[in-house]
Amino acid sequence: MGGGNWAPIEPDDLPDGLVVADAHGRVMVFNRAAERLTGRSAHHAIGVALDRALPLEDLDGRRWWQLTDPYGGLAVRTGQPERNLLLPGGREVLVCARYVRDRAGGPVRQVVVTLRGTEARRRTERSHAELIATVAHELRSPLTSVKGFTATLLAKWERFNDGQKRVMLETVDADADRVVRLIAELLDISRIDAGRLEIRRQRVDLAAAVRRHVEGKVAAGIPADRFDIRVAGPLGEQWGDPDKLDQVLANLLENAVRHGEGTVTIELAPAKELVEQAGTPPKVIEGTAVTVSDQGVGIAEEAMPRVFTRFWRGSKRGGTGLGLYIVKGIVEAHGGVIRISRAPGGGARFRFVLPAGIPDFML
Structure with missing residues (x-):
């Protein structure tokens, strides 16, 4: 050894x-x-x-x-x-x-x-209680909306024209999507906490995935010139769970667009990262680094250590505060590391590195 x-x-x-x-x-x-x-x-x-x-x-x-x-x-x-x-x-x-x-x-x-x-157990119990309260709060709004619109349509169907019915049903559909997303987040948190987050590895093209997510944002009405994609050099062969990595990219891009300002820059480059974690020897990760940065006000220095914890919210613009906790869990389940810092322009800068190469089960 x-x-x-x-x-x-x-x-x-x-x-x-x-x-x-x-x-x-x-x-x-x-x-x-x-x-x-x-x-x-x-x-x-x-x-x-x-x-x-x-x-x-x-x-x-x-x-x-x-x-x-x-x-x-x-x-x-x-x-x-x-x-x-x-x-x-x-x-x-x-x-x-x-x-x-x-x-x-x-x-x-x-x-x-x-x-x-027993302090650690009490902290865990408080965290679980906070999670339950957060989930109950987040579920109440969409379910109240779904119940209200469906009850109205069932009771007064004939009084509404097709356009009004469509608006109500689209609202119900959107709120049902919110509930599904929240349940998916809860399942992810449960698996991360238990160390059972399953990663289904296959060959992935991170650059293509980034472009697909940006195209989706542009199709949703975000100006195309708000995004700047930079790919530096040939990237090594990358294996990972495409659905889970889509979650990571979607969350980081959504945060940059919603909470940041100016140009959102997404950089992909080969990387060699030294990782030091408490209780384990330092190790070097060789793979691909993906960096998402914006030009907003950024995140206060004293808040950075809490960014990847449960319920952390960078602003009061909604959300469960669970997204970045899940992002960190997914990256680490891939054997990678994620960090936050200030971007050169002053905004938030998220950088994660995933190990490249053929996974062990293929050898």
Whole structure:
């Protein structure tokens, strides 16, 4: 294995609490995060029996170590799933345990316990509640419109001429499309969050896809001179999911047209990008870079880290605030990276890089 000098991770470097007990149930590891979560020092925990060093109770007040009995319980048991437990004083903590055996069915050699605070779960619950509220709000408007027009047409069909009926039905059709798009966004978010966004790779022509999207905007009434497409050099062979990449391009172009000003410039060029993500070694992506920039007021520097998060909105011009979150999920599912910066003219500049070449399943 190549790629730099990587020191082993120390228990104290881990963000979660880690407690490890030996074959006799004595604590041998009690990291800093465990100290912070339990309020107990490692000095007083090391060498102490696990049930004393980490006195846990379930939400019914029962002693957890007696219930689970890691050393004397079923020999086929490999651990305990994460659950809410209580420390002395009623402090709530998320606990997960794994039983390490030298052989299947053999005696437990180590018990490895991970601890997490409940703040992360509460943030997730708040995020889900916000998502539900946003979806309910976004669904209410088109569904109210659909219900109103269909009820009116059913009750008073004969009173309207063909032109009036057509306008009402076109409105119903457009609102139904809004509902379908919102449901598609929700399904994408669910798959992204679960790491199950399916990418159906085939050979794609990104330059042709960009031109097709621009032609669609022009056909919808946007002046053709508002767009400037630039393709620099021959692009490498590109594989990806054409439908998902269409989502990315459509979202970025729509944002540039709706929220930006002046000329929307779309650039495609070969690229070599260094990607550094927390918890993983740096890697270089060689492929195609697509940049979409405008000449508007841009996005404030302090807002840029939030652009790809859920519910972020750059203006008050509607939308769910989910589009760029989905865009980032799609690009990363392709093995790529997306970034935002200020364009030379001051507007917003989105740049994503997709790895080129033949995908692994073709080799």
